[in-house]
Every structure is written in C-alpha cells, then in structure tokens.
Amino acid sequence: MLSNTSTLKTSLHLLLLLSFFSGQAQEIIAEEGSFVVDNTNKIIIWNNQGFDTRATTFTFNRTFKVVDTEAISSVSNPVAVEGDLGTYTLYRTKLPIVHLQINQDVEDDVKRFGDFSYYDFESFLKSGVGIEHRGNLSLTFPKKSYDLEFWLDAIRKESKDLQFKGMRSDDDWILDALYNEPLRIRSTIAAELWLKISMPNYIQKESKAKSGFKVRYVEVFKNGIYLGVYALSEPVDRKLLELKANEGKIVHGELFKAAAYEGGPSFKKSPEYDNLFPHWAGFEMKFPLVNYKAHWNDLAKFVDLVVNANDANFSAQVGQHLDIDNAINYFLLVNLLRATDNLGKNYYLAKYDTNEPYFFVPWDLDGVLGVIQEGKRIPTTNDVLSNGLFDRLLSVNPNGYRNQLKARWHALRQKEFSEKELLHQVEKMYSKFNSEKVYEREFGLWKNTYSQEEDFEYLTSWIKNRLVYLDTYFEGL
Numbered sequence: 001m002l003s004n005t006s007t008l009k010t011s012l013h014l015l016l017l018l019s020f021f022s023g024q025a026q027e028i029i030a031e032e033g034s035f036v037v038d039n040t041n042k043i044i045i046w047n048n049q050g051f052d053t054r055a056t057t058f059t060f061n062r063t064f065k066v067v068d069t070e071a072i073s074s075v076s077n078p079v080a081v082e083g084d085l086g087t088y089t090l091y092r093t094k095l096p097i098v099h100l101q102i103n104q105d106v107e108d109d110v111k112r113f114g115d116f117s118y119y120d121f122e123s124f125l126k127s128g129v130g131i132e133h134r135g136n137l138s139l140t141f142p143k144k145s146y147d148l149e150f151w152l153d154a155i156r157k158e159s160k161d162l163q164f165k166g167m168r169s170d171d172d173w174i175l176d177a178l179y180n181e182p183l184r185i186r187s188t189i190a191a192e193l194w195l196k197i198s199m200p201n202y203i204q205k206e207s208k209a210k211s212g213f214k215v216r217y218v219e220v221f222k223n224g225i226y227l228g229v230y231a232l233s234e235p236v237d238r239k240l241l242e243l244k245a246n247e248g249k250i251v252h253g254e255l256f257k258a259a260a261y262e263g264g265p266s267f268k269k270s271p272e273y274d275n276l277f278p279h280w281a282g283f284e285m286k287f288p289l290v291n292y293k294a295h296w297n298d299l300a301k302f303v304d305l306v307v308n309a310n311d312a313n314f315s316a317q318v319g320q321h322l323d324i325d326n327a328i329n330y331f332l333l334v335n336l337l338r339a340t341d342n343l344g345k346n347y348y349l350a351k352y353d354t355n356e357p358y359f360f361v362p363w364d365l366d367g368v369l370g371v372i373q374e375g376k377r378i379p380t381t382n383d384v385l386s387n388g389l390f391d392r393l394l395s396v397n398p399n400g401y402r403n404q405l406k407a408r409w410h411a412l413r414q415k416e417f418s419e420k421e422l423l424h425q426v427e428k429m430y431s432k433f434n435s436e437k438v439y440e441r442e443f444g445l446w447k448n449t450y451s452q453e454e455d456f457e458y459l460t461s462w463i464k465n466r467l468v469y470l471d472t473y474f475e476g477l
Helices: 069-073 186-197 297-308 311-321 324-337 388-396 398-413 419-435 438-445 452-475
Strands: 017-022 024-030 035-038 043-047 057-060 062-066 079-083 086-093 097-101 112-119 124-133 146-151 172-176 215-222 225-233 254-258 283-287 347-351 359-362
Touching (some): 043 215, 069 079, 172 215, 297 311, 297 388, 324 359, 324 452, 419 438, 419 452
Parallel strands (some): 097 215
Antiparallel strands (some): 112 124, 254 347
C-alpha cells in the first residue's frame, strides 16, 4: 500500500524538475507523481508550470528525447518525444493528476482496494483507497465515474481524510467522468453558480457550512492508462452542510436524497411511511439513521401539507416547513439551467436542526443548458419547469411569493444571471480547455457527436434564448 504523504513545495521546486547544465540545459528529470506515462495510447501527461526550453531530453522514469525542439517553446504545445518503445506525445497540463492503481475489476456495488495518488503544484498525496463505479445511467457509458473512500489499509478498511486545495478534508470523494456533457463544463458551471447565489440561513451558527458542493478538474489515469478529464467533487452529506447531529434518539439535523420518481420528491404523492425503512416515496434517508431506523415524521408532514392541505393551511404553514428564500433560488436555478431531471429527483432536502425549515441542495446537474442526461441536445427554451410544491407556491401565493420570485429574478439578472456573466463563465472554461489542449486529449479518447466549436456555439445561443424567454415569463407574474 502506498503511504500517505502531503509535501508542500518550496519556491525552489516550482519548476518541478532537476536541471543539469553543461553550457545549456540538456536533461530534465520530472518530479515523482507529476506525470504518468501511458504506454497504450503513447502519451505522457505532465503537471508543470514551466521549464528550461533548451532541454533536449526528459526523464519520466525512463529517458525520452525531444523530436521537435521548437514545440517546447509553449506550454500549450504537445511535444513529440522518442523513447525506447517508440514516439510519444507529451502534454503539459495545469490540472492536477490523479492516478488510480487497482489489481481487481472495479464494480458498482462494492469498493475494491487500490492505491491513489494526486499531484498539483503545491502537494503530492498518496493513499490507499476503496474504488467503485457510481451512477445509474452513467454506468452504461464507456467512460466510468468513480466513488472513492480513502482507507488506511485493505484489511481494516478504516477511513482516513484527505484534503485537496480549496476543498474540505474528508474520506469520501467523487470522480465524475462528465461523459454525457459535450463540453465537459455544464455541471461545473451549474454547481459554482449555486454556490454564488445561495447561502445557508444558519451560516452565523455554522461558519463552515456550505450550500452545495465544490468541484475541481483533474486528469485521471487508471493502471497507467489515461482516462481523460474528470471533475473531483465533494459529496453532499451532513459534514458539508454542517447539520446538527442527533443526541441519542433525539433527531436534530436531517438529510434526504430525492432518489427516485415515486411522487414524493415531486410533491405529487404523500403515502404512509414506516420508520423501519430508509426509503419512502422516492426519498432516501441519508442522515440520521438512529438504531438503524429512519425518521420520516417531519418530512412526511411537509409533503402531506403540500399535497393534501387546503390553500389556507398551506399558506399559513408552508414557511414553517420550508426555507422560502432557498426555494426561490432553487426554482430560479433549475429554470435558468432548464434542469429537467432536478425537480422530481436529483436533489437533497435538508434541515439544520429541530424546528428549522427544510432547504434544497442541488445534485447531478449534468442534463442542463440545452442537453438532457444522455448528453442529447434539447433546444427547448420556451417553457417553465415546476413540480407540486412550486405549483402550489405560485397558485396560492403565500406572503407574496410571486413578487418575491420576480424580485429575486430581477436581482440575479443584474449580476450572476446576467448574459454577460454567464457567457463569460462559459467562454473562460471553454477557452482554457481549448488553449491547454484538454479537448484535444479528451476527444482523442472519447468521440463527440459534434465538434467543440459547434457545441460552444449551440450552448451560447441557447443561453441567450433562454434568458429572453424567462425575462418575459417573470415579468408577467
């Protein structure tokens, strides 16, 4: 098993290499963990910020000679290098490198033990890890996503925490393959947008609480074979949201995943519940399970209020059960993105403490911005998405809900939802992946239906048309 290390680089290591001079630099030795040599695809991915471009030889465990010395003048240029097994293409990347080493077949229902390494400019981490495939539809894709749980060893499987730059310290992590995203940027833009517009209403009590998960792009290898660009992301759990822990049998914070289309997550059905089971009406209880029993009491009351209460009771009580400001933000985000799969499934409901309201946390934001979950284009821009809860809020209009919704839309359109800002985020990520040859590597492995130029034009046009329609809709409320 690999031991866990975390080494902060000093300024003397910023080049990530050792240089030997005899009049001019000839050989560069890449630092451990900063590269992976893929003998199958004949490529080398190397994480570095720069080096002496007079070099004629690189050492990545073994020696490679530069074929075209002019190509190394720019970090964005792929470089042909000759090794003992033939000619390889050397790519220099600014993204962290993740390498998974596992000697068993990875499955989707049990974690297999392997080794994990992570390298960026500031740290090099190694750990044992439990690996399994994740997802439902994504299991059918050739490029697989992974659930990771860091372990001390393969026998005890005792968990350990790792921390990546700008993210939390935890033992559970996700590597999202992004295979069904034509430009590999939609879900990341959506997740970051939610963090910009939403803040936990209990942030004064829990300063570390987040309203959603963070994402960081990485380059992933498995057993020395390049798999492409992935999104390393935090899972949604009690720790991320800083929910109050239960005290014995007394339940404080709660967390539920909208996991299936069974009527509960869409607020269309309110069946009887049984606390002996962790699933109810399409929800899955994630926290807490006290003595292996769920706690559906409060959520069932909320769903029943939406589904069965008369207008007067709904209007009087909904604010006790639901964080209205959070619900408004979620409704606007889902409709801006046209996230067709995120109102009857693919979100979390949570509450911070006893007698606190429930709030939404988005999840699986891949079928958005003009595509659906399979990555297929859906050019529709002229509709509004809703469910039983938001239908009732709009029709009953408790405490001037429609005016609140309209005012929030206007406020967001001045900044986070402005056409200028949205297109800037798209263009920034698209340009980065283009200039740094991420698309060249990614689509060299995983063929796209359209060129990235066509997908970029489609996405930007779709955003403009969607904003025009939604402006008209909210103005008419």
